[in-house]
Amino acid sequence: MYIIFNEAFALVKLQKKYPTCAFYSGAKISNTVFGNYNVIFNDVLIDSCSIGDHSYIQKRSTIFNTDIGKFCSIASGVSLGPGIHKTDGVSTHPVFYLNNTPLIKKFSDKDLLISSKKTTIGHDVWIGEKAIVLDGVTIGTGAIIAAGSVVTKDVAPYVIVGGVPAKQIKYRxxxxxxxxxxxxxxxxxxxxxxxxxxxxxxxxxxxxxxxxKK
Structure with missing residues (x-):
């Protein structure tokens, strides 16, 4: 009950700070700057992000260390910047190469890997349901990411991509x-x-x- 109350109180404070935005129940938001007219739907998790005017994020998406432009449409179950694991060692488990981690027990006394890189989403980007955009990737303005795609490299402006890994389908x-x-x-x-x-x-x-005319 105490945790639930604190989360609800945090959303009330956020709503007062950003009165043109809407924050639905269950959203957990930290270290994030919003624009105007953003909508964050139920059970979204956001940390260390910036979100431009009119962009919205549908339910159950997780967004970490990401800059999102204006007028972006992010569907349900999307993951942006999910984090990086070390793959060239004996184990991929972070206790062996990270000290700065919320895990209870860790063996490494220092961080041997940058576990999160800034992800950048341009303006007017549409990201389909359950798509994943990996850390450090830049999605150009006007791009479309098909549902279920895994984006492992930069996407040019106004390109439609899809698949695992995502590949270019066509220009808009x-x-x-x-x-x-x-x-x-x-x-x-x-x-x-x-x-x-x-x-x-x-x-x-x-x-x-x-x-x-400019």
Missing amino acids: FEEKEIDLLLKSEWWDYPEDWLAKNCKSFNNINEFLSNMP
């Missing part, structure tokens, strides 16, 4: 269109412009024709 748009979208940085446009022009987001040609 033509090269010229991708270049214009990236240069537009539309995710930083004012909220009133986004509201006024929301219908144009359904058609790439209409959007590019309505895009403000």
Whole structure:
């Protein structure tokens, strides 16, 4: 009961700090900075992250040491930055190569491995259900990660990848269109412009024709 109460109290404090966001029950969040209009659904675990405006994370996802851009859609059961194990020793168990670990008993008196590397998710990225993105990987803006994929290396902007390990399926748009979208940085446009022009987001040609000139 005490643990449950503390978790609920922490969410209440977080809600007061970020009043435009929504935090559902069971979410466990630490050392994380939010933007505006984020939604964190039930039983999500987040630690040491930053999350941009309008991005949401569906239930039972685990997100560690990750920077997430704006307008990202992260489905249920996704794992970002799950941690690294040493694979070239006799054992992969961290008690033999980590001292800074929450495990009760450990044999190593120092850390012999960096067990977590920063993972970076660009803007407007969609990550499908139960996908895994390994530590240190960068997912480019506009990319789509198919459900159940295991992403082991960087993904270019506006590429769709899928599989285990994830491989490129196709680009979402033509090269010229991708270049214009990236240069537009539309995710930083004012909220009133986004509201006024929301219908144009359904058609790439209409959007590019309505895009403000820099």
